[in-house]
């Protein structure tokens with residue numbers, strides 16, 4: 291369907307975009323943020339975090355684009371968001387008030403990005419297999435990028451993104467929010483101070499609720515695109531590296547295939563084994579199978595055993611049950627809501643902490659704030675420079691953030707893409723072990739065995 295572009299992205303909902311094609315010459319004082327993808331994660335974590343940063347004066351206008359109008363209407367009408375951020379709005383592309391509800395706009399994000407002032411921020415929140423083209427398009431149009439995990443599905447794409455971003459002095463941050471859970475930061479510091487010795491054997495699990503099968507997942511988390519290991523296993527694999535600094539060197543994943551309600555097939559249950567460069571082993575179980583009637587939002591946790599000189603060491607993270615038990619007068623209206631609940635106070639909550647509306651708290655917010663602040667810092671600290679000097683200064687800051695290793699970036703976390711490639715190769719081959727090679731030409735291949 292053809293709707294004149296100005297109907298969709300100008301007028302009262304101009305929201306920091308330039309009318310007509312082409313971009314403004316100078317980065318604005320407060321960056322415009324365009325979120326590409328208006329689904330579940332945008333609703334529960336990204337948009338409220340960006341609203342909070344807008345309230346704090348860190349970012350300016352906000353745009354959200356989606357494949358079609360429906361999810362944008364849901365975001366606009368979300369009662370919790372309205373209560374939390376009264377008077378704050380995003381511009382919807384397509385505009386759900388005028389767009390044909392059945393029409394799809396797969397390329398509209400490009401038009402929106404083309405109209406953003408340079409060196410603003412694009413937040414990528416589309417299905418996994420679309421991250422690569424959207425991230426690349428944003429960089430090629432001089433935008434800093436924040437993206438939900440995984441950055442991309444192929445190692446070579448991560449390297450290409452790292453190169454383009456560095457050439458242009460743009461920041462790319464990958465949103466692995468478990469890193470910003472204080473327990474992860476505590477474990478990382480103690481591990482790196484030598485207090486846990488050397489990691490040897492561990493297990494991690496993350497099972498999302500059963501009802502996820504009925505959501506939009508059934509349209510994209512299908513056997514040919516993704517699986518439970520790729521979708522959620524990456525969190526704990528990233529975390530084990532984040533804590534220990536070890537690199538994964540081999541992966542095998544067994545997947546159990548089932549049908550979604552729409553008839554498409556997905557690997558709903560996965561059991562993965564990750565071997566690390568020191569020979570340590572992590573078993574990772576994932577799935578869309580946590581009972582809707584169970585009291586948490588999911589089931590998750592991690593146990594890492596290690597050894598010191600002459601004793602064992604231990605890190606146990608209970609990441610589902612965090613010491614809070616509630617029993618309500620009746621259950622809420624969302625899928626997975628239960629009368630008796632064990633809510634997670636640490637991930638992301640909107641609480642009344644005084645002041646206007648509600649305040650976003652938790653590691654989900656802190657993680658987004660860290661990425662957005664890094665992009666803003668690069669702009670702020672180089673604002674007085676121009677040309678080659680500005681570029682050199684931006685690159686120096688990018689290298690500094692890469693080197694810290696706290697925010698995941700293409701340069702410091704592309705082992706995740708190698709694990710992703712290895713996991714996909716293994717699961718599609720019934721669980722064969724796939725080896726990760728580093729060095730000059732990193733890549734993955736089946737482990738060769740002698741008879």
Ligand SMILES: NC(=O)c1ccc[n+]([C@@H]2O[C@H](COP(=O)([O-])OP(=O)(O)OC[C@H]3O[C@@H](n4cnc5c(N)ncnc54)[C@H](O)[C@@H]3O)[C@@H](O)[C@H]2O)c1
Nearest residue numbers: 327328329330331355356357361396415416417418438506
């Ligand atoms: N814990 C985490 O870090 C976490 C949790 C959930 C999701 N995610 C990631 O976030 C991403 C999205 O997940 P979700 O749960 O929100 O999915 P979802 O299916 O609910 O939403 C996807 C959104 O992308 C939009 N979209 C699809 N194609 C588009 C296009 N061409 N242009 C613009 N928008 C388009 C859809 O309209 C939809 O709004 C995935 O990559 C997922 O892995 C991460």
